[in-house]
Amino acid sequence: xxxxxxxxxxxxxxxxxxxxxxxxxxxxxxxxxxxxxxxxxxxxxxxxxxxxxxxxxxxxxxxxxxxxxxxxxxxxxxxxxxxxxxxxxxxxxxxxxxxxxxxxxxxxxxxxxxxxxxxxxxxxxxxxxxxxxxxxxxxxxxxxxxxxxxxxxxxxxxxxxxxxxxxxxxxxxxxxxxxxxxxxxxxxxxxxxxxxxxxxxxxxxxxxxxxxxxxxxxxxxxxxxxxxxxxxxxxxxxxxxxxxxxxxxxxxxxxxxxxxxxxxxxxxxxxxxxxxxxxxxxxxxxxxxxxxxxxxxxxxxxxxxxxxxxxxxxxxxxxxxxxxxxxxxxxxxxxxxxxxxxxxxxxxxxxxxxxxxxxxxxxxxx
Amino acid sequence: xxxxxxxxxxxxxxxxxxxxxxxxxxxxxxxxxxxxxxxxxxxxxxxxxxxxxxxxxxxxxxxxxxxxxxxxxxxxxxxxxxxxxxxxxxxxxxxxxxxxxxxxxxxxxxxxxxxxxxxxxxxxxxxxxxxxxxxxxxxxxxxxxxxxxxxxxxxxxxxxxxxxxxxxxxxxxxxxxxxxxxxxxxxxxxxxxxxxxxxxxxxxxxxxxxxxxxxxxxxxxxxxxxxxxxxxxxxxxxxxxxxxxxxxxxxxxxxxxxxxxxxxxxxxxxxxxxxxxxxxxxxxxxxxxxxxxxxxxxxxxxxxxxxxxxxxxxxxxxxxxxxxxxxxxxxxxxxxxxxxxxxxxxxxxxxxxxxxxxxxxxxxxx
Numbered sequence: 086x087x088x089x090x091x092x093x094x095x096x097x098x099x100x101x102x103x104x105x106x107x108x109x110x111x112x113x114x115x116x117x118x119x120x121x122x123x124x125x126x127x128x129x130x131x132x133x134x135x136x137x138x139x140x141x142x143x144x145x146x147x148x149x150x151x152x153x154x155x156x157x158x159x160x161x162x163x164x165x166x167x168x169x170x171x172x173x174x175x176x177x178x179x180x181x182x183x184x185x186x187x188x189x190x191x192x193x194x195x196x197x198x199x200x201x202x203x204x205x206x207x208x209x210x211x212x213x214x215x216x217x218x219x220x221x222x223x224x225x226x227x228x229x230x231x232x233x234x235x236x237x238x239x240x241x242x243x244x245x246x247x248x249x250x251x252x253x254x255x256x257x258x259x260x261x262x263x264x265x266x267x268x269x270x271x272x273x274x275x276x277x278x279x280x281x282x283x284x285x286x287x288x289x290x291x292x293x294x295x296x297x298x299x300x301x302x303x304x305x306x307x308x309x310x311x312x313x314x315x316x317x318x319x320x321x322x323x324x325x326x327x328x329x330x331x332x333x334x335x336x337x338x339x340x341x342x343x344x345x346x347x348x349x350x351x352x353x354x355x356x357x358x359x360x361x362x363x364x365x366x367x368x369x370x371x372x373x374x375x376x377x378x379x380x381x382x383x384x385x386x387x388x389x390x391x392x393x394x395x396x397x398x399x400x401x402x403x404x405x406x407x408x409x410x411x412x413x414x415x416x417x418x419x420x421x422x423x424x425x426x427x428x429x430x431x432x433x434x435x436x437x438x439x440x441x442x443x444x445x446x447x448x449x450x451x
Numbered sequence: 452x453x454x455x456x457x458x459x460x461x462x463x464x465x466x467x468x469x470x471x472x473x474x475x476x477x478x479x480x481x482x483x484x485x486x487x488x489x490x491x492x493x494x495x496x497x498x499x500x501x502x503x504x505x506x507x508x509x510x511x512x513x514x515x516x517x518x519x520x521x522x523x524x525x526x527x528x529x530x531x532x533x534x535x536x537x538x539x540x541x542x543x544x545x546x547x548x549x550x551x552x553x554x555x556x557x558x559x560x561x562x563x564x565x566x567x568x569x570x571x572x573x574x575x576x577x578x579x580x581x582x583x584x585x586x587x588x589x590x591x592x593x594x595x596x597x598x599x600x601x602x603x604x605x606x607x608x609x610x611x612x613x614x615x616x617x618x619x620x621x622x623x624x625x626x627x628x629x630x631x632x633x634x635x636x637x638x639x640x641x642x643x644x645x646x647x648x649x650x651x652x653x654x655x656x657x658x659x660x661x662x663x664x665x666x667x668x669x670x671x672x673x674x675x676x677x678x679x680x681x682x683x684x685x686x687x688x689x690x691x692x693x694x695x696x697x698x699x700x701x702x703x704x705x706x707x708x709x710x711x712x713x714x715x716x717x718x719x720x721x722x723x724x725x726x727x728x729x730x731x732x733x734x735x736x737x738x739x740x741x742x743x744x745x746x747x748x749x750x751x752x753x754x755x756x757x758x759x760x761x762x763x764x765x766x767x768x769x770x771x772x773x774x775x776x777x778x779x780x781x782x783x784x785x786x787x788x789x790x791x792x793x794x795x796x797x798x799x800x801x802x803x804x805x806x807x808x809x810x811x812x813x814x815x816x817x
Binding site for chain 2 (some may be wrong): 116136137139142143147172175176255277407413414415416417
């Protein structure tokens, strides 16, 4: 496999050498004596979601964080209640911090015509589009698209792992995904990829292409063999194919998210008004940015991380993996190879197999 | 509270004394250095339920058994596959055993008119009764009613904890429920109590009363203040109120289940044919036996054990408990005080409060 970074000398070209390189990396990824990466779980959450959040925390603490103790950061557009604070910090031994979303990140910018926005919401209600009438959902999508990475509680961090209330993690994560990001210089990690509802993003693609034309310095050359652009378009840029990484799970680089490239893309979209006049989600926004700005090798499919949100679940299905017994999800329910999934396209674009994204090594020797 | 067994001497009559007695018991219940009680998890399960079972195991191992390592016993009316064995024993450090249900415990006894049984099944299909047409469901209910406790793999055991595929445990169980059974001489423990569909048990009550008349030596006096009989009838025995302990979870005494009293009740029911001509469930059968044969003080509501099966969940709701942070279920979803629940009736009959069933003591000193 040409994409293996370790196959550069004679020793590693043997199968044994490749395994050794994998093992050497894995030793670093599982070394609890190393200082932690500058990273945290980041959760945008309402007081009313307390118990669903506690459930998410239980899963993540059990499967991963009881060993690593990465801090939790909770953000809310309203102040957290004492009950919320007491019952969440009791779920972890790690540091917990509670932050308020600044008003200017959760309100209408002055260039938005609020009457027009209200009319457009009503149109989406009439079309029965999910959250079509919701203002708070739009503020949330906009916040997750361009502002959360600027919150002062994240200032000292290099990576974040986004968590939502009510999600489920079903595999033991024995290694440190944050360290994987750092070691392999990854910028973005996902578990589930799927297609957006077109009615929520009618002008997002055009706006994105206009941005790319206006700011070519921020765009990774689409003609490069390492370009990810094909993940978001099936016709060389004519249309958006609606593929996106499902951003309710993401492990990503804050440096990338705070970069001038990303932030100028967000500001460009924000000026265009689609967060309010349409219902642009943060998932397609993050994904279009990744597909335009990152190299294939900088985006990682966290194949090892069994993850469920709402009705969609990623569960590892490879035989090699199953016998590891790290997961308890049912591989038959995995969304990956469902017709609505974009994971196959991702594998096709990156020219890799599912197996090649397995990081976890078996407990026993080969 | 008059039902507190420890308030028998002057020292224990003080509140401090009561707390000390609770604490002393709790110390025993959490003492990992004691030899384990003779007990196991017992699961009747099909090969096709492998992944749902692995999920149940994950929950129970995480919340309880990784500390106690009680063995798992799996029973099946067909041989387990190698895949099933490999992928289940990998989920626990405890002993695992796989048993086959003997043919004579999973087939029609000679006194059953199979044509009549088939006609009755069709009638239940026409009435759209859940599992009304299923033969295997009936064999399962009959097996769980009267035979599982006779399986040789359980011969050396005093207690069992019944587990089903696809259930969820949402509270840390820091103490040993098997030891609680032994210490308090409990015979039966449940988490959820609810009402049966009357159409599945039209003649079960009459048959049960006939048994009680024929075998008075096995019946605990219904006039005794410690009788549980009122849990199953609202009109002094006229009708079955359909209340039963939901037996997909149970922690119970095998000595009781193998007793002449219980077994003669089962044989009496079996002769009457209702497992096949109607659709008698093992839950009402176990529960009617408990209500007839056991004292109030021998039946325990495992209030501490957050448990979910299908759409019903028991989640501790007491404030004292919530602040313990042992659970991550949402108390608002608990079925206990739903109109369909029989838990309120159980508390009324036993003259106890939910709080009085809390076993877990807080980690910190009071």
